[in-house]
Amino acid sequence: MIIDKVLENNQNFVENFEGEELGHLPKMNLCIVTCMDTRLTNFLEPALGIDREDAKIIRNAGNTIVGEDVIRSVAAAVYSLGCEEVMVIGHTNCGMKNANVDKIKSSMIEKGVPEEEINKVDLSKWIGSIEDEEINVIETVKKIKEHPLIADGIIVHGLIVDIVTGELKVLVKG
Incomplete structure (x- = not known):
């Protein structure tokens, strides 16, 4: 899992970092x-x-x-x-x-987001696609x-x- 690598990296950071109050x-x-x-x-x-x-x-x-x-x-x-x-x-x-809204929608459905929930929003505006x-x-x-x-x-x-x-x-x- 990614979290394990992050925690390992953090331990190394803490051991070598000279902290200061900011x-x-x-x-x-x-x-x-x-x-x-x-x-x-x-x-x-x-x-x-x-x-x-x-x-x-x-x-x-x-x-x-x-x-x-x-x-x-x-x-x-x-x-x-x-x-x-x-x-x-x-x-x-x-x-x-030009974020691919169809690809985003397919990925959302694939990961378990109900299509009826996705259809409640204008996905292009919600995701913030820009031209x-x-x-x-x-x-x-x-x-x-x-x-x-x-x-x-x-x-x-x-x-x-x-x-x-x-x-x-x-x-x-x-």
């Missing part, structure tokens, strides 16, 4: 909404020049807003944890671009800025990071 407030007063793509792990933070403790990072499939969870997390970062700026950072070659990474970032920025619980003065940027080179492209500045 604060929970982001030093840069920055909140980042980004994708859960595995290629961003140990890549995005160095590409941005940020370290542990610098920013609150919210990850989800395709850095999209489906429902209220992302907005809730952004609001917590802003109103409770002192974030002053938000960056929505998408990436090139996103797996959520274009840049448009998705711009739309996500707009959703955050226009949400009634996000104050007008909150600065929200939109960027794309090249998944190969790490180069940032600004799509929306503040």
